[in-house]
Amino acid sequence: MGENSRQLNLDVGSIFVPKTISDILTEVSMMHDFSKKSSNLDFYVHSLEEEMRKVDAFKRELPHCMQLLRDAIETLKKESLRWKEREMGPVMEEFIPMKGYSEEGGRAKLSNDFSEKKNWMSSVQLWSTPVHYENQDSVLSLRSRHQEEEGSGFDSQFQGCNNIKNSGGAFVPFKKAPGPGLSIKEQKRDAASAVNGGLSLSIPVAELESESPDLISVKEPSSFLRPQLQQRKQRRCWSPELHKRFVDALQHLGGAQTATPKQIRELMKVDGLTNDEVKSHLQKYRLHIRKLPSTSGGTRDFSWLAQELPNKQVDAHSGSPQDHLNLGGSAKRGSGSATGGDSMEEDEDDKCES
């Protein structure tokens, strides 16, 4: 059955599910008369169950996806049973007069069933942070980098900024299929709007069977999405908070000139932050600090550099739940010049002016 070459109209702002699953669900939803054979339904049920097994490992990240699967499976199973009974023989079952049921009814039922879901479905995916691809290795490498830290509290603070950067090729927003069948009501495109900017074109649907029993299909379920969907990474926004962490880390590492991206990232302990991002930021930072002698044009925004001042207790309050790494030790160098002039940290080299 899966020889289709239809087009799946993916749209932005829906729940994200692995491509494979999306394919299956689409398939199902387009099945005009699944009232025909229970075997058809069984097939889908089976496929979905298999997918669910895979997704299970990531249920934490894809709660909605799991829910969707569960519901879909359950519904299909029910349908399958119904028709099985009917096919097998006139069981005692209170056979609902075929009339309204035969097809119209059947679908309607599913339809409703799914409609209910649109509540939770509309809340769009949550997967934003835990996923991120490290180096240039495009394939989404699932890898939660929370672990060892307790800084989670802090992390959440940035989530808003980091947000959705997935959209690689493995996950696709599942939208209702164009055809008839259980229609998953339109999803109101949530705030997440920008989610994976481009992906809204038609993507050819291919086989739907559940291949690659190995790892989660996250790898690259269907080759086509692969091509050059390398889409540029979501821009990371360096919020003041984030930058502060960055600067703090720098200090601990002995200045912008000596600190290395990796070290910085490790010190910052910000979930989802990648080396490249830090590297890039560092590059800019270095450029800046050598460009602003001090009272240059004056207008320039050294606002962020300001944070570089040897702040000691500074915001000793709410701050980050993990300042520990900061206070460690030492009152840095002295510093007294709170107001004082140069904002640069020690900086060994520094061909600087003054």
Added chain:
DNA sequence: TTCAGAATAT
């Protein structure tokens, strides 16, 4: 092969 840093690209 990984990584930092510079050079480009968007």
Added chain:
DNA sequence: CATATTCTGA
């Protein structure tokens, strides 16, 4: 401008 990505040389 700020980030991302690519290119180089360790």
